[in-house]
Amino acid sequence: NAGVTQTPKFQVLKTGQSMTLQCAQDMNHNSMYWYRQDPGMGLRLIYYSASEGTTDKGEVPNGYNVSRLNKREFSLRLESAAPSQTSVYFCASSEGLLNQPQHFGDGTRLSIL
Amino acid sequence: GENVEQHPSTLSVQEGDSAVIKCTYSDSASNYFPWYKQELGKGPQLIIDIRSNVGEKKDQRIAVTLNKTAKHFSLHITETQPEDSAVYFCAALLSGGYQKVTFGTGTKLQVIP
Secondary structure, eight states, rough: OOEEEEEEEEEEOTTTOOOOEEESSSSSSEEEEEEOOOOOOOOEEEEESSSSSSSEEEEEETTTTEEEOOOSSSSEEEESSGGGGOOEEEEESSSSSSOOEEOOOOOOOEOOO | OOOOEEEEEEEEEEESEEEEEEEEEEETTEEEEEEEEETTTTTOEEEEEEEEOOOOOETTTEEEETTTTEEEEEEEOOOOGGGGGGGEEEEEEOOOSEEEEEEEOOOOEEEEO
């Protein structure tokens, strides 16, 4: 049971470079999420997808874009990376949107120089 | 919007003692309160959750209590073991247009053998 799989696990970028973080879940969940985790700030929602074909902004969407490629996959793109985007990024999924526990991947550790 | 405060930020206990982590939330419309455990290098894992129509829930050595009037909820771990050492996050979910989840800032629990 893989659950939620994130790739890559680690990445170092230079300011201005772009990259896409990949996420896939094998639990047939409808909803998927992207969070960033910074020291002392807990988890903050970047974007979410309530169901296949829909995406919406969360708390901190600026500088990011997302794509819900199909029911399994939800990617996060940084078009022009900035040092402020250095963080650990977590993807999560849940059966539905309301009051359902979220299942998390093990994160992508991203450093932007 | 919702605001979740979590205390303490660090907690050290002797093996076998109990540990208590407390969270307060601001929005009385919040109705789902999960707790997550995050081990080093891993994503958060759900350990227990409670819904607003319940005052207490137990699962072996872990229990969560909810006081809706005071808008606070707590995690209780009894007979702590070294493998309980991790960072614990509370969260409050506001049911509405989307699953508006707000996380606390985390408690680093150290169980001393």
